[in-house]
Amino acid sequence: MATGGRLIAGSHHRNEFVLINADDISRIKSVRELSGQICQICGDGVEITVDGELFVACNECAFPVCRPCYEYERREGNKACPQCKTRYKRIKGSPRVEGDEEEDDIDDLEHEFDYANSNTWATQEVAGEMLTVCLDIDYGNHDSASGISTCSELVSPPFSSQVPLLSYPKENADLHADQLALMVPPFTGHRNRIYPTPYNDPSVSLQSRPKVPKKNVVVYGYGSVAWKDRVAEWKKRQNEKLQMVEHQRQNEDGDVGGDGPDDTDLPVMDEARQPLSRKLPIPSSMISPYRLIIILRLMILGFFFHYRLLHPVHDAYGLWVTSVICEIWFAISWILDQFPKWCPVRRETYLDRLSLRYEKEGKPTELASIDIFVSTVDPTKEPPLITANTVLSILAVDYPVDKVACYVSDDGAAMLTFEALSETSEFARKWVPFCKKFSIEPRAPEWYFSQKIDYLKNKVHPAFVKHRRAMKREYEEFKVRINSLVSMAQKVPEEGWTMQDGTPWPGNNVRNHPGMIQVLLGHTGVHDIEGNELPRLVYVSREKRPGFEHHKKAGAMNALVRVSAVISNAPYLLNVDCDHYINNSKALREAMCFMMDPSLGKRVCYVQFPQRFDGIDRHDRYSNRNIVFFDINMRGLDGIQGPIYVGTGCVFRRQALYGYDAPVKKKPPGKTCNCPRCCCLCCGSRKGKKVKQRDQKKKKMKHRESSNQIYALETIQGGIKGIYTEQASKTSPDELEKKFGQSPVFIASTLLENGGIPDEARPASLLNEAIQVISCDYEDKTDWGKEVGWIYGSVTEDILTGFKMHCHGWRSVYCIPKRPAFKGSAPINLSDRLHQVLRWALGSVEIFFSKHCPVWYGYGGGLKWLERFSYINSVVYPWTSIPLIIYCTLPAICLLTGKFIVPEVSPNPIR
Numbered sequence: 001m002a003t004g005g006r007l008i009a010g011s012h013h014r015n016e017f018v019l020i021n022a023d024d025i026s027r028i029k030s031v032r033e034l035s036g037q038i039c040q041i042c043g044d045g046v047e048i049t050v051d052g053e054l055f056v057a058c059n060e061c062a063f064p065v066c067r068p069c070y071e072y073e074r075r076e077g078n079k080a081c082p083q084c085k086t087r088y089k090r091i092k093g094s095p096r097v098e099g100d101e102e103e104d105d106i107d108d109l110e111h112e113f114d115y116a117n118s119n120t121w122a123t124q125e126v127a128g129e130m131l132t133v134c135l136d137i138d139y140g141n142h143d144s145a146s147g148i149s150t151c152s153e154l155v156s157p158p159f160s161s162q163v164p165l166l167s168y169p170k171e172n173a174d175l176h177a178d179q180l181a182l183m184v185p186p187f188t189g190h191r192n193r194i195y196p197t198p199y200n201d202p203s204v205s206l207q208s209r210p211k212v213p214k215k216n217v218v219v220y221g222y223g224s225v226a227w228k229d230r231v232a233e234w235k236k237r238q239n240e241k242l243q244m245v246e247h248q249r250q251n252e253d254g255d256v257g258g259d260g261p262d263d264t265d266l267p268v269m270d271e272a273r274q275p276l277s278r279k280l281p282i283p284s285s286m287i288s289p290y291r292l293i294i295i296l297r298l299m300i301l302g303f304f305f306h307y308r309l310l311h312p313v314h315d316a317y318g319l320w321v322t323s324v325i326c327e328i329w330f331a332i333s334w335i336l337d338q339f340p341k342w343c344p345v346r347r348e349t350y351l352d353r354l355s356l357r358y359e360k361e362g363k364p365t366e367l368a369s370i371d372i373f374v375s376t377v378d379p380t381k382e383p384p385l386i387t388a389n390t391v392l393s394i395l396a397v398d399y400p401v402d403k404v405a406c407y408v409s410d411d412g413a414a415m416l417t418f419e420a421l422s423e424t425s426e427f428a429r430k431w432v433p434f435c436k437k438f439s440i441e442p443r444a445p446e447w448y449f450s451q452k453i454d455y456l457k458n459k460v461h462p463a464f465v466k467h468r469r470a471m472k473r474e475y476e477e478f479k480v481r482i483n484s485l486v487s488m489a490q491k492v493p494e495e496g497w498t499m500q501d502g503t504p505w506p507g508n509n510v511r512n513h514p515g516m517i518q519v520l521l522g523h524t525g526v527h528d529i530e531g532n533e534l535p536r537l538v539y540v541s542r543e544k545r546p547g548f549e550h551h552k553k554a555g556a557m558n559a560l561v562r563v564s565a566v567i568s569n570a571p572y573l574l575n576v577d578c579d580h581y582i583n584n585s586k587a588l589r590e591a592m593c594f595m596m597d598p599s600l601g602k603r604v605c606y607v608q609f610p611q612r613f614d615g616i617d618r619h620d621r622y623s624n625r626n627i628v629f630f631d632i633n634m635r636g637l638d639g640i641q642g643p644i645y646v647g648t649g650c651v652f653r654r655q656a657l658y659g660y661d662a663p664v665k666k667k668p669p670g671k672t673c674n675c676p677r678c679c680c681l682c683c684g685s686r687k688g689k690k691v692k693q694r695d696q697k698k699k700k701m702k703h704r705e706s707s708n709q710i711y712a713l714e715t716i717q718g719g720i721k722g723i724y725t726e727q728a729s730k731t732s733p734d735e736l737e738k739k740f741g742q743s744p745v746f747i748a749s750t751l752l753e754n755g756g757i758p759d760e761a762r763p764a765s766l767l768n769e770a771i772q773v774i775s776c777d778y779e780d781k782t783d784w785g786k787e788v789g790w791i792y793g794s795v796t797e798d799i800l801t802g803f804k805m806h807c808h809g810w811r812s813v814y815c816i817p818k819r820p821a822f823k824g825s826a827p828i829n830l831s832d833r834l835h836q837v838l839r840w841a842l843g844s845v846e847i848f849f850s851k852h853c854p855v856w857y858g859y860g861g862g863l864k865w866l867e868r869f870s871y872i873n874s875v876v877y878p879w880t881s882i883p884l885i886i887y888c889t890l891p892a893i894c895l896l897t898g899k900f901i902v903p904e905v906s907p908n909p910i911r
């Protein structure tokens with residue numbers, strides 16, 4: 001083996017490889033002479049060059065940086081001096097990087113090669129053959145949906161005529177970090193690879209390095225008194241600023257308050273009893289002019305129609321009728337769009353109070369458990385590396401590990417997804433402790449490493465710098481493994497995939513395969529490299545059989561709801577698309593500030609976070625950001641009954657997904673609704689009556705069902721102890737079975753309001769039950785998809801699902817943390833975007849024609865009428881295209897016929 005099983009990284013300079021292994025670095029150190037000056041990035045000593053001079057990375061300010069740090073920064077970091085931000089120039093003896101100017105004075109052996117291609121390549125020995133894999137994520141197959149490219153190209157080196165024999169996936173067990181040699185070989189193109197370079201002894205290569213020419217360096221930077229003073233001054237200013245901000249915040253809290261006593265003076269115990277979130281009304285100076293304009297427009301609209309309707313055009317009656325109908329439609333859709341924006345709200349969360357209340361020192365945490373769902377289908381369209389990043393960001397989330405379980409639904413039953421996930425679970429053992437130790441953000445490695453760090457600004461600790469670099473290397477190796485899995489999966493063998501133990505992969509037929517569940521992490525004795533527990537990670541692929549409708553994402557989600565109920569049964573669920581990673585590690589805590597609030601939490605069915613995207617061009621040419629929707633409409637809805645569910649980045653209350661009504665509100669005396677300052681525009685004047693009717697109905701139901709209640713729970717297998725939900729316990733076992741299907745374990749789990757699994761349950765039997773609940777006929781003749789779980793009947797299942805909950809009287813909450821909670825990839829090419837928009841529009845049309853159409857459905861329930869407006873708007877908007885087309889053709893018709901849609905002013909009015 002040419003590389004001796006050691007990691008080497010370096011440039012295309014054939015004989016200049018820089019060692020990056022920890023023990024190799026220490027070996028270099030023993031060779032190098034140190035100057036006594038300390039590198040301000042990593043804390044190591046700065047070396048003396050061969051000429052006996054101090055190594056100086058920046059000729060402008062001489063900020064002390066050692067050679068490894070300098071080379072790393074030039075290669076993968078900021079490429080500039082951390083202090084004066086001057087772009088690092090190439091110093092003789094250091095490898096060339098992309099963007100270097102051609103310098104005449106440096107004679108290079110490699111000048112004949114083309115340096116334009118600076119992709120990082122990894123070579124590894126697999127089954128006695130050398131393999132080279134591109135490491136760069138931005139090369140190779142460009143994935144249009146996510147905007148992220150993954151390189152899956154496997155290049156066979158020219159020195160071997162045969163392509164390495166890889167019987168996938170057996171060999172992937174051999175892909176180990178310590179066998180990888182990372183290097184940037186000289187390339188003239190992607191495939192024309194130059195013979196790999198033999199491993200160089202570091203001491204030899206260091207000694208044979210060309211001498212650095214003497215340069216006149218003025219050392220006035222670090223070490224001089226002036227610099228020290230500057231740092232001291234800067235620190236003082238920072239501290240002052242911090243104090244001022246703190247002070248201001250406290251003052252503001254006191255002033256705006258109104259929701260309780262001034263909390264700054266209260267002792268800690270009382271702080272814990274304060275509300276966990278606060279609603280901030282938009283100041284009336286901002287909202288009043290806006291409302292005024294709405295009213296003004298409404299009046300103008302009134303006058304306009306008054307004129308239009310009373311002045312028909314007699315000689316072009318058809319034209320007039322058509323145009324007036326179109327105009328009426330536009331007016332209606334404007335009203336549907338405007339009025340739900342009437343009273344927008346903002347919200348503020350108090351994570352410290354949440355922690356004070358539920359994470360008391362010396363006691364086990366009382367934060368509630370959350371099951372997190374990730375859905376994925378086709379690994380060719382949704383690259384496994386993206387899914388892996390999402391999963392990693394979930395596993396590393398800032399929440400007690402035993403309270404988090406991650407379920408990945410693979411609707412494509414792809415062995416690639418499975419293999420990538422097990423690779424991910426292995427990498428998570430290193431990644432998770434790193435994230436938690438250094439509190440980094442975001443915790444998806446791809447995006448974390450793509451951001452540059454400023455060594456001076458955030459007072460980066462030298463130990464961190466080293467860990468970060470080592471981690472980055474680990475991640476690159478992980479990427480190599482994932483990318484080679486991807487490339488090996490390109491060509492399906494004739495007999496289908498085979499697993500490591502020789503048995504065929506059960507999912508070889510995507511449309512006809514059994515259910516699969518594999519627990520990859522958690523409660524199995526697998527700990528991270530520091531010995532800490534990891535969250536649970538479960539791979540799930542539901543059963544698919546021909547003749548059974550699978551209901552796309554909604555079906556996948558419902559399968560996960562059941563599996564998770566059997567395995568961990570957390571009272572809260574979070575669902576994300578596979579390309580939506582957690583960008584703010586505190587996102588779960590943000591949601592808990594609403595869900596676990598003792599006073600208002602009980603009525604919240606979900607907390608929706610806005611969808612934010614990476615990699616959208618500055619002008620957002622395909623309108624991926626949807627700013628009006630996410631920053632105006634949704635805030636407006638939050639002031640009524642809550643935002644609509646958008647399909648991802650949403651934390652649910654499990655009970656709300658089971659199709660129950662919201663708990664009945666305790667009303668303040670003398671009021672018909674619970675709005676803080678009720679203008680009763682949001683609740684409707686007839687609401688009081690409705691609520692009374694509903695309550696009466698409920699009372700009747702209660703009476704009828706009370707007799708069933710007695711034996712309801714006794715018959716349920718196992719007889720689970722716990723707190724039973726009020727409504728579930730009113731239902732007879734037969735009804736429960738009709739509603740939820742025939743799994744006794746699942747039904748029993750639905751009765752536990754606070755979730756959890758009975759102690760006596762054995763994991764093996766639970767897994768057995770879990771397989772039952774993902775079988776394709778489980779939902780037959782049940783309420784799944786009709787009343788329970790994600791609702792079927794539309795490709796935009798999200799609108800329906802949220803709508804049903806609002807009809808049951810629940811409220812949802814819109815949460816916009818300062819640091820975006822989730823980030824995803826949006827389609828960044830026109831055809832993908834058009835397909836998406838078309839799909840959404842068709843989904844709305846499907847809902848329009850279904851029984852769940854918000855125009856007719858759910859009267860007498862808990863849906864507020866302005867909320868209904870918004871739902872109506874979201875299902876009728878595609879129809880606007882018809883009057884729009886007609887209205888646009890009118891001018892042409894007028895031109896051709898010489899008639900007009902308004903009566904002509906009499907040519908001779910005065911006689």
Ligand SMILES: O=c1ccn([C@@H]2O[C@H](COP(=O)(O)OP(=O)(O)O[C@H]3O[C@H](CO)[C@@H](O)[C@H](O)[C@H]3O)[C@@H](O)[C@H]2O)c(=O)[nH]1
Nearest residue numbers: 375376377411552553556577578646647648795796798836
């Ligand atoms: O049979 C299927 C089809 C899709 N999905 C998953 O559903 C999600 C969304 O599908 P995608 O094709 O990416 O649709 P988009 O239009 O990009 O998604 C937006 O619109 C969807 C429909 O409104 C919502 O469900 C999504 O959350 C929202 O991000 C992805 O995670 C898929 O893996 C499945 O699990 N099974």
Ligand SMILES: [Mn+2]
Nearest residue numbers: 145577579825
């Ligand atoms: Mn998507």
Ligand SMILES: [Zn+2]
Nearest residue numbers: 039042066069
């Ligand atoms: Zn250094």
Ligand SMILES: [Zn+2]
Nearest residue numbers: 058061081084
């Ligand atoms: Zn500098």
